[in-house]
Amino acid sequence: MNTCFKHGNFVVAVAIAALFTVAAHAQRITVFSPEDTAQAAAFNEVLAGSLSTDLKIIDPSLAYSAFRSIEIAAPFNMSTAEARSAGGVIGTDLFILTDVRTQRRTSFALKEHFEASAAIYVVSSRSGELVHWSILRRTERNEDQAEAFLVKAASEISADLAKTVRSAYEHDLNRKSTMGLPPFPTxxxxxxxxxxxxxxxxxxxxxxxxxxxxxxxxxxxxxxxxxxxxxxxxxxxxxxxxxxxxxxxxxxxxxxxxxxxxxxxxxxxxxxxxxxxxxxxxxxxxxx
The missing domain is CATH 3.30.2420.10 (TonB)
Structure with missing residues (x-):
């Protein structure tokens, strides 16, 4: 009886571990920029490649085409309904939008210089909510140096982004129903x-x-x-x-x-x- 009990616990433990493993590898994401530029593509390729060790990455080119098909006017200023529609056509649990750019600026301290930046939007396909936003910035006198920093930084932030994605995915799974909330005025x-x-x-x-x-x-x-x-x-x-x-x-x-x-x-x-x-x-x- 005692042996069977331990064996039963072992089976349950294995089943739970297997379930956890499936859940941990079920997070499907993609990384793309609504503005398809060479600079954004280089940044996104490194970021997606670094994230692929922990998450399942959906082909960014397919995600981009699917996203364009629904013609969202302001992709970096979406409503949750628009974001849910985007996530539905892309077919991921979450998606990461990036806004990558380099701007020539002037100041009293540096005179002419270049600022490269990458704004990162992590969006839940289920809720449409923006679950994470951050921005990488680098100022250099040389444009190529500023852009090279962003590409290097893309791999360095991937571990933290992967944790954010997993946490948001678990939050979505445990999200409470909105039934019972007070209504809007009719x-x-x-x-x-x-x-x-x-x-x-x-x-x-x-x-x-x-x-x-x-x-x-x-x-x-x-x-x-x-x-x-x-x-x-x-x-x-x-x-x-x-x-x-x-x-x-x-x-x-x-x-x-x-x-x-x-x-x-x-x-x-x-x-x-x-x-x-x-x-x-x-x-x-x-x-x-």
């Missing part, structure tokens, strides 16, 4: 004079980050806010993301506001609302 409610949608008592403006300003980012960030009957924020979700710290800026300012809850005929209601914030760089002369 069209009928919006027209009903007895209904009042939730609104903030104090309207605050999110900060346009220094990083966004430096790169001249123009983007829209949408956030879904869940507000209970007491006017407390229960949860927030970025529904259109942008990177460059703008998503965090929006979430911070929304959670800093005090809210009046929704109300119908004097009864307080739990509701969700979608807020939209537009960001654009304003030049010193006031031009956008």
């Amino acid at each position: 069209d009928a409610e919006e027209k009903d004079p007895a209904f009042r949608a939730p609104i903030p008592y104090n309207r605050l403006r999110p900060k346009y980050t220094q990083l966004a300003d430096f790169f001249g980012v123009r983007a829209t960030v949408d956030i879904i806010v869940e507000i209970n009957a007491a006017g407390n924020i229960i949860n927030t979700q970025i529904d259109r993301w942008a990177g460059y710290g703008l998503d965090e800026s929006v979430e911070h300012v929304v959670r800093s506001m005090n809210w009046r809850p929704a109300e119908r005929n004097g009864t307080k209601l739990a509701k969700r609302v979608l807020l939209r914030y537009n960001f654009t760089k304003v030049d010193p002369d006031g031009q956008r």
Whole structure:
């Protein structure tokens, strides 16, 4: 009896280990840039090659073609619905978008120089959320040296990116159902004079980050806010993301506001609302 018990435990342990192994190797990703340039291709090739030791990489050229087929206007500023559609046609668990560029700049310190940068967007195909954003930057007097740094850095960041992908994949698997969440105000409610949608008592403006300003980012960030009957924020979700710290800026300012809850005929209601914030760089002369 004791021998059988140990044997049974052994079988269970092997089964669990096998299941874990399958899950660990099930993460299918791809790496591509919506702007198909030689510089981006070189960076993506190294990054994908380095990630392939831990993850299953889907052919970037096929992913690029599939992505282009759905004609997303702003690939670095997608809504979660657009990102889910992109992930569906690409056929991966997550996908990595890169924005790789080199710009000639001038400053008092360096005069003319070149700045190479690679913005990295890790996106969940299941939720459409931006699960990770980071940027690599290098300034050199020589353009080739600046670009060579990015290619070298691509392999150095792969281990951390692989951990991010695995963590996001596990989070997706354990994601709770959205059933039971308070609804958005309906069209009928919006027209009903007895209904009042939730609104903030104090309207605050999110900060346009220094990083966004430096790169001249123009983007829209949408956030879904869940507000209970007491006017407390229960949860927030970025529904259109942008990177460059703008998503965090929006979430911070929304959670800093005090809210009046929704109300119908004097009864307080739990509701969700979608807020939209537009960001654009304003030049010193006031031009956008």
